[in-house]
Amino acid sequence: MIKVILLGPPGAGKGTQAKLIEDKLGLKQLSSGDMLRAAVTGGTAIGQTAKTFMDSGALVPDEVVVDVVFEHIDGMSGSKGFILDGFPRTVEQAIALDRKLAEKGSSIDGVIVIQVSDDKLVERIAGRFTCAQCGEGYHDVFKRPAQEGVCEKCGSQAFKRRADDQPETVKHRLKTYHQQTAPLIDYYRRRGKVAIINGELSIEHVAKEIDGVFSSDVTAESSVTGG
Numbered sequence: 001m002i003k004v005i006l007l008g009p010p011g012a013g014k015g016t017q018a019k020l021i022e023d024k025l026g027l028k029q030l031s032s033g034d035m036l037r038a039a040v041t042g043g044t045a046i047g048q049t050a051k052t053f054m055d056s057g058a059l060v061p062d063e064v065v066v067d068v069v070f071e072h073i074d075g076m077s078g079s080k081g082f083i084l085d086g087f088p089r090t091v092e093q094a095i096a097l098d099r100k101l102a103e104k105g106s107s108i109d110g111v112i113v114i115q116v117s118d119d120k121l122v123e124r125i126a127g128r129f130t131c132a133q134c135g136e137g138y139h140d141v142f143k144r145p146a147q148e149g150v151c152e153k154c155g156s157q158a159f160k161r162r163a164d165d166q167p168e169t170v171k172h173r174l175k176t177y178h179q180q181t182a183p184l185i186d187y188y189r190r191r192g193k194v195a196i197i198n199g200e201l202s203i204e205h206v207a208k209e210i211d212g213v214f215s216s217d218v219t220a221e222s223s224v225t226g227g
């Protein structure tokens with residue numbers, strides 16, 4: 001089973017690239033942000049706790065996120081593998097993940113870091129929106145639907161924007177990323193598992209670079225050993 005982490009600041013394109021990898025390689029995208037948003041929409045106790053943190057651009061407490069994500073990882077047995085998008089986001093979460101996988105005699109195969117400068121991130125996040133039905137991502141400037149107001153993937157005419165994509169909240173999310181999540185790059189570098197990708201290139205170009213990582217040794221080992 002292949003287990004890969006996509007790491008990078010909000011707006012770097014993790015979700016977009018995770019979906020492309022899902023389509024191409026059959027690895028399941030596990031997005032902690034999507035899981036938490038589903039809990040908020042569902043009005044669950046976890047959702048109510050998470051909402052306060054998410055609305056302000058802060059991180060949801062480790063123990064809450066870890067439980068939610070691990071439940072999904074447990075549901076992955078027998079699958080081809082998964083790609084973690086937005087998790088881990090703190091060193092504590094990374095340690096918990098290592099422990100969780102070690103219990104099954106397994107470990108993370110590779111970490112792909114998508115790097116984008118803060119200026120570009122603010123511009124990107126401010127313009128993004130998704131199809132309310134299928135979740136396909138769009139952008140006011142970089143990726144408008146071919147037919148205005150109609151989703152290219154499913155034909156829906158309903159779109160939505162994330163509440164935490166407001167400029168002030170975005171600034172807080174970026175600060176949080178630099179303080180709490182960026183140290184993970186060194187955490188995984190020490191294990192020799194990191195590939196750095198320039199996320200400022202086009203979606204297609206970034207996808208190509210990521211394809212290159214998948215065909216290199218970074219993730220190939222477990223597909224050979226089955227680990």
Ligand code: AMP
Pocket residue numbers: 010032033034036053054055057058059060061062065085086087088089090093164173
């Ligand atoms: P995302 O969709 O990944 O940008 O996540 C949206 C929000 O959900 C973040 O700003 C956090 O409030 C929360 N969140 C998502 N993943 C995590 C995580 N691994 N740890 C803590 N909070 C998270």
